[in-house]
Amino acid sequence: MLLEVSGLDVRYGRTHAVKNATISVGEGEIVTVLGANGAGKTSLLRALQGAVRPASGRIVFDGKDLTGASPSARVRAGMMLVPEGRQIFVSMTVHENLQMGVYLRSDRDAARDIEAIYDRFPNLAERRDMKASVLSGGEQQMLAIGRALVGRPRLMMLDEPSLGLSPLFVSRLFDLIVELNQSGIGILLVEQNTTMALEVAARGYVLELGSIVLEDTAESLARNPTLTEAYLGGHQNSPSHAAGENA
């Protein structure tokens, strides 16, 4: 297994955001974590990237225990998070944003990897010296993924990447996720767009109020009629619902 998380607890003061979570992502696998607003999905990812310290549990990546490791140690090990809301640096140029993705790399290939991103996303190449604030929402998401990609991750964690994107960009995004996965990158995908997520994923977990209540192959989860009603708030695929996830 590429990533093995066992018994993970995340607390913010009195809030118990993630309870005893055990999940895994295999080498080159796409795994999705589904759940309603406030289910603890973002907290789970933040704990995995080291932005918050888990109260208990173990995080093992590629055989190494990274439970107490700093975010930079996790980036070095090959974990990259594409955060919720993209979080690109709007005061920097597109190019500088991509350079932030290779912040910890000192090898000569870093510049070549950035050029490869421009080949992949010609829109970004055209705007390389413009402030990232001029990009459209879809382009910002491409930049956020590009920024993570140049760090040469073995596991990419994406937090609600389709949030706020037009349907056209959503389908491009999921094509891209599949493409990245085919190049050997393991994907941990947190989504509210259940249908799309289960289409690309091999396995899925369902989070409810911080606990994993369901774990199955994506196929079975997609066929599960009670899934939407019971755990995901019933109508999570309507675009109006896809706003303001925060937990």
Place this chain on the structure above:
Amino acid sequence: MLLIQQFVNSIMLGSVYVTVAVAFTLTIGVLNFLNFTIPTLFMLAGMVGWALAHWGLPFGLSGPMTWPLALFFGICVAILASLLVERLTFRYLKTKYGDSTEHAIPLVSSLGFLLVLENLVRIGYGTDAQRFPGPSADLTMNIGGIFVRIPQLVSLGIVVLIVVGLTWLLKRSRIGRGLRAIAENPDAANILGVDTNRVVPVVFMLTGLLCGLAGALFAVNYGEVSPQMGEDIGTKAIAGMVVGGLGSIWGAVLGGLIVGLTEMMTIHFFGADTVQVAVWGLLLLTLLLRPQGLFGHHSIGKGKL
């Protein structure tokens, strides 16, 4: 002619303000933190430099030093003191997801450091102003009737070099990108591997360097140091920074020069008593007409480097 002479003098005075104002604006731009120890760091470089040139190292470890060596060590002490402040106040007390009230904690503790260090120097060296044995006053160039002291000219050159170097560092270097990333979005910077505890000390090191250098330039050009020397320079530098726009390096440069010019011209036309009124009047006017300053943005204290 006298007016042109005053103009030349104001640039020299302004360059000291510029250096200190850049130190202020750097800390505000990156850390959103008004570092009150800055005037003390300025004073420390001057006073330590004077003590080393006058007496040498304590406990008779060395005799009096030559003034350039003494000032070099003075600047080193300012840098070390700044790093100490980072470790003991900013890092120790910093609350990770602080709101505006929590920003008061590093602010107040830096004010504490200002008072403690200044009074320690007073206890050690007394409150009197001391004559700094700088380069001879004869080193003067006469350009068409305007007198330019060569040490002042060299100082100006050093200030320009430092500001250009700093701009390059922030704009083009990897550490500069890391600093700007932390300034704009610490969370996003962290998940890309920017380690706050390694990058923040760089800001304090640069602060110590800028203030130490300004203190050394002041000692050389005005030939006098005292434990109080940071107070007036510090407040004028803050005025210069606000006029130029918080967080903008070139704003601090322009603001510092404007304050120096205002000061000299006020003295020339109205006498020394009116200086504070003119400088702070200028500041208030700026806040009324253009609150973000000349080069500042509307979002104060966020990612403008």
